[in-house]
Amino acid sequence: MRRLWALIRKESLQIVRDPSAILIAFILPIILLFIFGYGVNLDTNRVRVGLVLEEYTAQTNALAATLRGSKFLAVTQGHDRREMQAALTSGALRGFLVVPKGFTAQTAAGGSAAIQVIADGSEPNIASFVQNYAKAVTALWLAQQTMGGNDATPQTGAGNLHQLLAQPPNSTATIQAKSRFWYNPELKSRNFLLPGSIAIVMTLIGTLLTALVVAREWERGTMEALMATPVTITQLLLGKLIPYFFLALSSMAVCFLAAVFWYDVPFRGSFLALLAVTSVFLLAALGQGLLISSLAKDQFLAAQVALISAFLPAFMLSGFIFEISAMPTPIRTLTFAFAARYFVSALQTLFLVGNVWPLLLSCMGAMGGIALVFFLITARKSVKRLDA
Amino acid sequence: MPFAPESFPQDTAQGLVTAAGPAPLVVVQGLCKQFPGGAAPALQGIDATVFAGRMTGLVGPDGAGKTTLLRLMVGLMHGNAGSVTVAGHNAATQAEAIHEVTGYMPQKFGLYEDLTVLENLTLYADLRHVVGKARQERFQQLLHFTDLERFQKRLAGKLSGGMKQKLGLACALLGNPRLLLLDEPSVGVDPISRRELWGMVRELLDGGMGVVWSTAYLDEAEKCDTVILLNQGVKLYDGPPKSLLQSVAGRVFQARGVQEHDRRRVLTHLLQQESVMDGVIQGRYVRVTLREGATTPPLEHGEWVAAAPCFEDAFINALGGGPGGRSRLAESMEVKPVTDQAVIKAQDLTKCFGNFVAVKDNTFRIARGEIFGLLGPNGAGKSTTFKMMCGLLQPTHGKAFVMGLDLKTATSAARSRIGYMAQKFSLYGQLNVLQNLKFFSGLYGLGGRLQKERIDLMVSIFDLHAYLGMNAGVLPLGFKQRLALACSVMHHPDVLFLDEPTSGVDPITRREFWTHINGMVEKGVTVMVTTHFMDEAEYCDRIGFIYRGENIATGSPDDLKAMARTAAMPEPTLEDAFITLVERSDAAREGAA
Numbered sequence: 001m002r003r004l005w006a007l008i009r010k011e012s013l014q015i016v017r018d019p020s021a022i023l024i025a026f027i028l029p030i031i032l033l034f035i036f037g038y039g040v041n042l043d044t045n046r047v048r049v050g051l052v053l054e055e056y057t058a059q060t061n062a063l064a065a066t067l068r069g070s071k072f073l074a075v076t077q078g079h080d081r082r083e084m085q086a087a088l089t090s091g092a093l094r095g096f097l098v099v100p101k102g103f104t105a106q107t108a109a110g111g112s113a114a115i116q117v118i119a120d121g122s123e124p125n126i127a128s129f130v131q132n133y134a135k136a137v138t139a140l141w142l143a144q145q146t147m148g149g150n151d152a153t154p155q156t157g158a159g160n161l162h163q164l165l166a167q168p169p170n171s172t173a174t175i176q177a178k179s180r181f182w183y184n185p186e187l188k189s190r191n192f193l194l195p196g197s198i199a200i201v202m203t204l205i206g207t208l209l210t211a212l213v214v215a216r217e218w219e220r221g222t223m224e225a226l227m228a229t230p231v232t233i234t235q236l237l238l239g240k241l242i243p244y245f246f247l248a249l250s251s252m253a254v255c256f257l258a259a260v261f262w263y264d265v266p267f268r269g270s271f272l273a274l275l276a277v278t279s280v281f282l283l284a285a286l287g288q289g290l291l292i293s294s295l296a297k298d299q300f301l302a303a304q305v306a307l308i309s310a311f312l313p314a315f316m317l318s319g320f321i322f323e324i325s326a327m328p329t330p331i332r333t334l335t336f337a338f339a340a341r342y343f344v345s346a347l348q349t350l351f352l353v354g355n356v357w358p359l360l361l362s363c364m365g366a367m368g369g370i371a372l373v374f375f376l377i378t379a380r381k382s383v384k385r386l387d388a
Numbered sequence: 389m390p391f392a393p394e395s396f397p398q399d400t401a402q403g404l405v406t407a408a409g410p411a412p413l414v415v416v417q418g419l420c421k422q423f424p425g426g427a428a429p430a431l432q433g434i435d436a437t438v439f440a441g442r443m444t445g446l447v448g449p450d451g452a453g454k455t456t457l458l459r460l461m462v463g464l465m466h467g468n469a470g471s472v473t474v475a476g477h478n479a480a481t482q483a484e485a486i487h488e489v490t491g492y493m494p495q496k497f498g499l500y501e502d503l504t505v506l507e508n509l510t511l512y513a514d515l516r517h518v519v520g521k522a523r524q525e526r527f528q529q530l531l532h533f534t535d536l537e538r539f540q541k542r543l544a545g546k547l548s549g550g551m552k553q554k555l556g557l558a559c560a561l562l563g564n565p566r567l568l569l570l571d572e573p574s575v576g577v578d579p580i581s582r583r584e585l586w587g588m589v590r591e592l593l594d595g596g597m598g599v600v601w602s603t604a605y606l607d608e609a610e611k612c613d614t615v616i617l618l619n620q621g622v623k624l625y626d627g628p629p630k631s632l633l634q635s636v637a638g639r640v641f642q643a644r645g646v647q648e649h650d651r652r653r654v655l656t657h658l659l660q661q662e663s664v665m666d667g668v669i670q671g672r673y674v675r676v677t678l679r680e681g682a683t684t685p686p687l688e689h690g691e692w693v694a695a696a697p698c699f700e701d702a703f704i705n706a707l708g709g710g711p712g713g714r715s716r717l718a719e720s721m722e723v724k725p726v727t728d729q730a731v732i733k734a735q736d737l738t739k740c741f742g743n744f745v746a747v748k749d750n751t752f753r754i755a756r757g758e759i760f761g762l763l764g765p766n767g768a769g770k771s772t773t774f775k776m777m778c779g780l781l782q783p784t785h786g787k788a789f790v791m792g793l794d795l796k797t798a799t800s801a802a803r804s805r806i807g808y809m810a811q812k813f814s815l816y817g818q819l820n821v822l823q824n825l826k827f828f829s830g831l832y833g834l835g836g837r838l839q840k841e842r843i844d845l846m847v848s849i850f851d852l853h854a855y856l857g858m859n860a861g862v863l864p865l866g867f868k869q870r871l872a873l874a875c876s877v878m879h880h881p882d883v884l885f886l887d888e889p890t891s892g893v894d895p896i897t898r899r900e901f902w903t904h905i906n907g908m909v910e911k912g913v914t915v916m917v918t919t920h921f922m923d924e925a926e927y928c929d930r931i932g933f934i935y936r937g938e939n940i941a942t943g944s945p946d947d948l949k950a951m952a953r954t955a956a957m958p959e960p961t962l963e964d965a966f967i968t969l970v971e972r973s974d975a976a977r978e979g980a981a
Contacts (some may be wrong), residue, residue, distance in 0.1 A: 006514030010500065012509070017502040224560070225498025228462050229515040230487045299474075384483065387423070387465040 003231050007239025014213070015247055018366040022211050025251040029201040033255060036193040037263045047129055050096030053077065055296065057104040058146075064140040067097070072133050088120055095119035095130035097324045145252045183352040194259045195347035196320030199340050200311070201255055202278065205248040206285025207292070207310035208303065214240060214293030215302035227384045237382060241286050248282050249275075259351070270349030273360055277346045280364045280371065285310070285338035289373030294381045314340035396727045413567050413598040414438035414461055418470035421621075422458055432622045434469070438598050440566065440687040445612030445629070446602035447699075450892030451865050452618040454602040458569050461600070462492045475566055483537055491565035495572050497556030501545030505536055507563070508544050515561035518939045533588065537958065549766050550581025558584065568592065568599045574608065576965070577937075578765030579922075579963050580970060585613070604892060606699040607963075617703065624706045626730075627698060636677055636697040636705050638666075643674040645690025652906040654687075659713025659903070661685045666701065666899065669906075670926045671945040677701045679709070700923070704895050707842070711900040713743060716849045718907025721880050724756065729792060731756050731883060731914040732777060736786035739772050746772040748937045749786070754916060757909055761925050762918045763966065764934035770918040771811065771887060773934065777887050777916060778808050789881055802831060807881035811888045813872035817861025821852055821871055824860050824880070832879035846874040851946035866897040873901065877908070883934065884908065886917040890924060898967075902927055922963045931962075933969055 015021045021224055051067055068075045076093065084096040098116040098211045098256045106113040119127035217223040226236060256274070288310055294300040304319035316322055317331070318340040326334055334381050335341045349356050416438065421431040431453045438444045446454045446925060459465040463483025472479035474486045492498075499508055509530070513523050533630050534554035539547065544555060553573055560568060570589070574582040588609070589599055601612065609919050610629050617625040617632070624636045646654050655674050657669050662950040663682035669688045678684065686905060704710055717789060730753035732792050733822050737750040747769040754760040762770045775781040777788050779795040779802060788795040793802040815824050825843045847853060860871060869890065877884065882907075890898040906927070909915055917928065925931055925945060932942045941948055945962055952968035954959045960968065 002517065002519070003515050006426050006511050010503065010511045013507060014500065014502050128598065210394035220501070221494045221496035222500055224459075224464065224494040225492065226515070227464055228485065228487055228494075229563075230517070231515050366773065385464055385466065386459055 004235045004238055004242075007231070007235060009241050011243040014245060017057040019207060021213075021247070022171045025247050026254055028204065029251055029255045030199050031272075032201060033194060033258050033263070036197040037190055047072060047094050047133065048074045048076070048092065049134070050087060050093045050094060051075050051077045052079065052081045052084055052098045054079075054099060055103060059104050060099050060105065061139070062145070063099060063160055066144065067137050068084075070133065070137050072129075073137070085117075088118065093120075094126050095125070095195055097185075097241075098229065101171065132150050161308055164323040190263060191352060192348050193321070194263055194265050195351040196318070196344045198252065198259070198347055199281070199320060199343045200314050201251060201319060202248055202281060202343070203285055203310050203340055205244065205251055206282050206291060207289040208306040210240060210244050210286055210298045210308045210354070211287030211292040211296070211302040213244075213301055214290065214300040218293075218297040219299060224316075224386065227386070233382050233384050236384075237290060238376065240290065244286060244289075245279075245282055247287075249278065251276050262383060265351055267351050268354040270355055273355050273357075274347075274350055277343065277350065277360060277364060280367045281339055281343040281346075284367045284371035284374060285372045287378060288339075289372050289377045291381070294378055310340075313338045317341060318344040320344045336366075337370070340364045400924060403424065410438045411440060413440045413475060414600070415473045416457070416461070416470070419457070419460060419467045419470075419472060420469040421453075421460065421465065423469050427533045427849055429468075429621050431460075431467070434618075436616050436623065436624050436626055437871040438567070438600055439614070440598040441593050441612075442598060442613040443593055444598070444600045445609045446600055446618065447604075447606065447609040447615050448618035449604055449610075449865075449894035451620065452894075453621040454618060455571055456599065456603075457616075457618070458571050461567075462486060462569060488563070489564065489566045491560035491568045491924075492642040493556045493560040493568075493570045493573060494562075495575070497552050497573075498554055498559065499544040499552060502543060503847070504541050504543055505531075505547070506540040506553060508559055512559040518562050530561060536557045538735050548581075549577045550584070553577050553581060553585055566597060567620050570599065571809050572602050572604065572797065574603060574605060578768075578970075580967050581765075584966070598794060602735065605921075606895070610699045617706065617894055619707065621639060624703075632702045632706075632898060633697045633699065636701045638694070639677055639680070640671065640695045640701055641678065641684055641698040642695045643687055643690050643693045644693050645674070646672070646687070647689055648672055650689070652910055656713040656715075656903070656906060656910075658685060659710065666704045667713070668899070668902070668923070668926065670923075671949070677705065677710075700895055707894075707896055711896060711903065713903055715904045715907030716918055717846075717877065717904045718846055718911055720849075720913050721908060721913070724882055724912030726912065727756050729756075730754060730789075731791060732759075732760070732916060733789040734777065734786070734790075737773060738784050738786050739769075739776060739781060740784045746935050747776070750934075750939045751786075752931075752932055752934070752942060754937065756914055757912045758930065759905070759909055759915045759928045761928035761931040762916070763920070763922075763925050763931050763962075765809075765920065768934045769937040770934050771919055772937075774885060774916070774918055778806055779803055786840070804879070805882045807879070807884045808877040808887050809872050809876040809884070809886045811891070814840065815866045815868060815872055815875065818859060819972050820857050820859050821863070822847075822856045823874060827876035829878045832881075832948045834879055836882055842878045846878060850874050866893050869893050869897060869901065873904065882912075884913055884915045886915065888918055888920070890919070890921065892978055898924070912927070922961065922966070925962055933966055934974055938973070941969050 007093050013090040051064055057358060064077065067073060076087070081096070081098055083092065088096060096118055096120070100114065103113050103115070104310065115130055115138065117131040152314040192215075214223075217226070240373075258265050288308065292302055292305045292309070296305050314320070317324075317338055319335070320340075324335055324341070327335070344358055346363040349359055416434055416436040419431055419434040420429055430781065434453075434457065434479050446457060448454055454745055456465065460467055460477060461474060463486050466480045466932040475489050477485040479486055500511070503511065505972070506527075509527055509861060513519070513526070518526055519620065533539065534557065536551060536555060536558070539551065544552060557573070560623040561571075568589070573585060577585070589601065593599060601608070603609065604924070609617070610633075612629060614627060615625065615629050615632070641675065643654065643658070651669050651672065651674055655667050655669055658674065658676055660665050663678055663685050664676050666677040667680045674972065677697075732754040734752050735749055738745070739747040739749060750769075750773055754762065762773060764770050776783045777795070779788070779789070780798040782796065790802045791805050793805075795802050815825065819827060825846060826839070829839050829842060843857075847856065852867070852874070855867055863871065873889070886905075893901075902924075905915060919925055928945065930942060931948060932939045933948070934940070941951060943951070948964060948965045948969070949960050952965035957964060
């Protein structure tokens with residue numbers, strides 16, 4: 001017990017005096033939260049589009065006004081589609097709409113009236129936004145026209161445009177979808193990015209930092225000196241595990257406070273559940289870190305292995321940014337092997353939904369299993385020998 | 389104060405002395421160790437015994453197997469065959485019991501640099517269950533013994549090399565071990581600290597402790613009670629150093645009265661004689677070891693005087709003799725133009741890193757065809773001076789000239805006249821031997837037929853045929869050193885900078901190396917070298933003693949020895965001279981403060 005305590009005290013003193021540990025545990029989380037809190041935003045608002053009116057009538061002006069009124073679009077109006085083309089090519093616009101000459105006449109005559117939507121397909125995501133917003137706004141305009149009962153706009157004309165948009169006539173009048181978003185009513189991406197980024201921070205401390213500090217002991221020859229004393233291998237491992245466990249928890253506290261009080265992310269779960277979930281995840285992360293350090297005995301290699309086997313998966317395969325259900329099956333299957341996947345989902349649940357115990361327990365079970373595997377291998381691999 | 393022997397528990401002394409002599413503490417039998425992927429076995433059939441109360445020297449160049457043997461003794465590695473027994477415990481199966489009775493100081497001392505002296509001690513005391521009142525007493529004793537009382541609160545990383553070494557020793561001594569294993573405790577530490585540590589460890593022997601001191605310094609080996617001499621995993625000798633010296637007794641002579649400028653030519657000539665097995669330059673003398681039964685060859689000038697054999701003579705004898713005196717490398721070079729100008733000139737060279745003054749007002753001149761040595765402990769400022777002279781570091785103030793070119797303004801012009809061999813032979817480990825040769829010759833502007841000729845010549849001179857396709861990183865140390873030398877001289881430089889060029893290599897390779905250097909110097913090449921091998925410094929025409937960033941004395945080896953000559957010390961060695969001059973410098977500093 002005295003030996004373990006001595007090792008823990010030594011490690012704590014080193015953490016306190018080593019600027020890089022403080023950097024990874026406290027400064028880096030702040031930076032990450034800052035980036036994910038302000039820099040990364042998956043919501044698309046105010047797509048820049050152009051609008052070319054080739055004729056000016058009451059109707060086309062009304063359509064333009066509706067477009068400009070949309071809070072999703074930033075409209076630049078012009079007279080010539082060629083200047084819009086140039087703007088699209090240079091990236092100033094994401095797409096543009098053309099209301100052709102004769103539009104009013106055609107709608108009035110009851111013939112087929114068409115508007116042209118051109119979108120920048122090099123960014124398919126944005127392009128489909130442009131297309132859908134354009135559709136939605138035109139539909140809105142149609143509805144306004146219909147309800148206004150404008151004589152100049154006979155129903156038939158509107159109907160033609162409806163057909164163009166592949167919607168049955170009068171649908172706006174009969175069916176109305178009223179959507180409500182649960183748990184994150186404002187659809188702020190920050191609200192699910194921040195809990196996810198906490199998982200990244202915990203992976204960094206648990207796996208990367210732990211692997212690095214053990215590798216450092218190998219490099220500086222202190223591990224060899226420790227091994228030649230009567231200390232046992234279990235004491236050596238616990239002496240690493242315990243201080244970094246608590247370091248990670250305090251880093252968690254920093255992240256939590258920043259997320260809730262600075263970024264106004266809601267927290268609907270309980271602290272106890274958060275502590276339980278974090279602890280189980282840390283066991284898995286620390287277990288992985290110790291395993292890496294028993295295989296990679298210099299800091300460079302340890303950092304490489306930790307980045308590739310823990311940090312990158314936590315970033316890309318955890319569902320933190322990239323949706324797991326959208327991944328191809330083999331990769332989706334792979335995500336089950338990473339503790340970060342369960343941690344991200346548990347954290348997002350705790351922050352946005354609350355204590356959903358069935359989900360939390362199954363996540364904790366999976367993370368506990370992964371932790372167990374790491375510890376079993378580490379225990380087998382670690383002996384007080386230099387040539388094993 | 390002598391280290392109190394009564395602090396050792398009674399039982400450590402039990403059965404120490406029997407009618408048959410001291411009891412063996414460590415018994416090594418038929419020990420073999422082969423690392424997976426290693427070409428040659430690290431240890432081959434080693435038998436050895438370590439006795440309590442004796443200093444056992446584990447001696448050999450890098451790669452001899454010293455560290456491996458120590459690790460096997462302390463149970464941190466297991467052999468492939470044979471056995472190790474420490475205090476009756478099998479090292480492979482009862483390592484725990486061995487850890488209870490053994491103090492082990494690995495290379496780099498095993499200290500936590502961001503913990504203070506006291507925190508390091510406390511950690512190891514806790515790990516070894518030294519607690520309560522016993523701990524307080526033990527700390528007092530050890531801090532006093534190591535003279536670290538004043539530095540208890542200082543971070544270990546901020547200690548000097550010598551103090552780290554003492555703290556490492558203190559940590560290894562915490563559990564009152566019966567066996568103390570020290571892995572190269574004196575590497576990179578200044579000669580004064582080396583002597584102090586040696587004295588301390590000797591005191592421990594009186595308490596009945598058995599000590600194994602591993603070292604690559606052959607002069608340390610001579611002072612051990614018994615030595616185990618290893619080379620490439622094979623034991624060459626085991627027994628008291630005196631008996632090994634017997635093997636060359638009566639065969640070592642000094643040629644005195646050789647003209648100063650003629651020493652190198654005389655040595656080269658002598659080494660080519662059938663009767664001469666080995667030879668070195670020793671200040672103004674030339675020292676040779678004769679083959680068995682041979683008589684001294686005739687001398688043009690001067691006379692032969694019998695000299696006391698040293699461990700290195702005996703080591704070379706055990707390895708079958710030195711490499712001879714011809715340098716085909718030097719023979720392939722043309723004579724450098726004679727000039728009265730200084731080839732290398734340093735003026736008030738100063739380098740500061742922040743507040744720290746690494747080199748202070750260093751001034752010296754080196755003439756054509758001269759070997760100038762910088763001698764001093766690690767961290768004294770040798771390498772910093774060196775890097776400023778080759779244009780790798782900009783001096784804070786002062787000037788450096790090579791062949792009259794200012795290194796501040798004409799770096800690339802100056803560099804093409806320079807050959808540089810960096811510490812640890814900085815080769816590209818992932819490139820093979822041929823690729824390294826091509827790369828470095830290309831770097832120095834060689835191309836086409838000339839490049840091919842020179843590379844072929846290097847391969848033939850340095851025997852690199854068998855290794856051409858091998859990556860430089862996995863070459864045996866001796867061949868790394870040869871390759872590094874080849875890479876730095878292919879463009880026939882006027883000036884050669886050698887930074888710790890023979891660190892860790894075996895004495896035969898060192899001899900060969902100096903044969904080439906001597907040959908090139910005869911052709912007019914100017915050499916600047918840093919070293920911490922005192923005997924190597926004897927090859928230099930002039931030496932600058934570097935201590936705490938300052939050049940405390942400059943002169944020929946004999947001048948420097950003369951400065952330290954006193955009635956009590958009529959024949960000081962270069963190491964004695966260094967220590968005396970450092971002490972004088974310290975006294976002057978304290979007097980000024």
